[in-house]
Amino acid sequence: MHNPPAQVICHILDTGHCLAHERMMLRGGSSRQIECHALVALIQHPEHGWGLWDTGYAPRMLTETARWPFWLYRRATPLRLRPELALVEQLPRWGLAAADISWIVLSHLHADHVAGLRDFPQARLILTAAAYADVRGRHGWRALSRAFIPNLLPDDFERRATLIDEFPDPPLGPLGPTYDVFGDGALQLVALPGHARGQVGMLVQTAERTILLAADGAWLTRAIREQRPPNPLTYLFTDDRHAVRETLRRLHDFARQRPEVALIPTHCPEAYAREVLA
Ligand SMILES: [Zn+2]
Numbered sequence: 001m002h003n004p005p006a007q008v009i010c011h012i013l014d015t016g017h018c019l020a021h022e023r024m025m026l027r028g029g030s031s032r033q034i035e036c037h038a039l040v041a042l043i044q045h046p047e048h049g050w051g052l053w054d055t056g057y058a059p060r061m062l063t064e065t066a067r068w069p070f071w072l073y074r075r076a077t078p079l080r081l082r083p084e085l086a087l088v089e090q091l092p093r094w095g096l097a098a099a100d101i102s103w104i105v106l107s108h109l110h111a112d113h114v115a116g117l118r119d120f121p122q123a124r125l126i127l128t129a130a131a132y133a134d135v136r137g138r139h140g141w142r143a144l145s146r147a148f149i150p151n152l153l154p155d156d157f158e159r160r161a162t163l164i165d166e167f168p169d170p171p172l173g174p175l176g177p178t179y180d181v182f183g184d185g186a187l188q189l190v191a192l193p194g195h196a197r198g199q200v201g202m203l204v205q206t207a208e209r210t211i212l213l214a215a216d217g218a219w220l221t222r223a224i225r226e227q228r229p230p231n232p233l234t235y236l237f238t239d240d241r242h243a244v245r246e247t248l249r250r251l252h253d254f255a256r257q258r259p260e261v262a263l264i265p266t267h268c269p270e271a272y273a274r275e276v277l278a
């Protein structure tokens with residue numbers, strides 16, 4: 001690509017948080033509890049209009065986890081949600097309504113990333129074929145073991161989904177080959193394997209800066225900086241523990257090569273403080 005990349009406008013929003021012990025998120029971490037926010041991005045593309053990176057928490061997460069076995073999900077990650085933080089409730093701040101959202105990129109299909117999805121019935125959905133194949137048709141325990149809550153997916157999910165099965169575009173340094181979402185360099189997906197099958201991150205080009213939305217490739221920016229993987233206990237719910245470490249190493253190398261890029265792991269309190277509170 002020889003043309004300069006197109007630029008988007010990108011707002012980072014909080015959709016609520018759960019509580020987790022630092023030592024689970026970071027090997028050798030302390031026993032203090034941290035607030036793990038579920039950050040999402042509201043993006044305006046010059047040609048393709050308004051879209052989202054993930055959809056975060058929404059109040060239906062509480063009703064969907066009220067019953068066994070999904071109740072266990074809530075036990076594991078105590079939720080602190082406020083209805084007004086649901087993404088669809090925040091759109092009026094930009095003069096937008098749900099119908100204005102025309103595309104959504106999903107990093108992966110864990111419940112904390114797709115709980116808001118049903119609020120956007122018109123959006124085209126972009127995700128990897130691998131992420132969908134891993135959860136498709138799973139119910140009950142078989143779904144819970146993937147941190148997947150089937151009812152959170154809209155009934156017409158398949159009709160609206162664009163499933164990506166390869167990354168044909170030029171590599172992004174140590175993060176490897178990319179998938180250029182709109183073919184103009186503004187939004188580039190990279191594979192972040194390990195945490196969940198088919199997970200992607202997204203490099204976002206705005207006029208002011210470049211952002212790497214790192215999904216759950218690492219839970220904390222500190223984990224990337226210090227290259228510290230999560231507690232081995234979390235590997236019970238992890239797709240591929242070796243790939244988790246390899247992805248963390250690649251994120252670490254990328255952050256060193258490109259220190260100007262703002263890293264935004266979905267649940268990182270540091271990113272939340274900088275992007276949402278500041
Ligand atoms: Zn996840």
Ligand SMILES: [Zn+2]
Nearest residue numbers: 110112216266
């Ligand atoms: Zn997550």
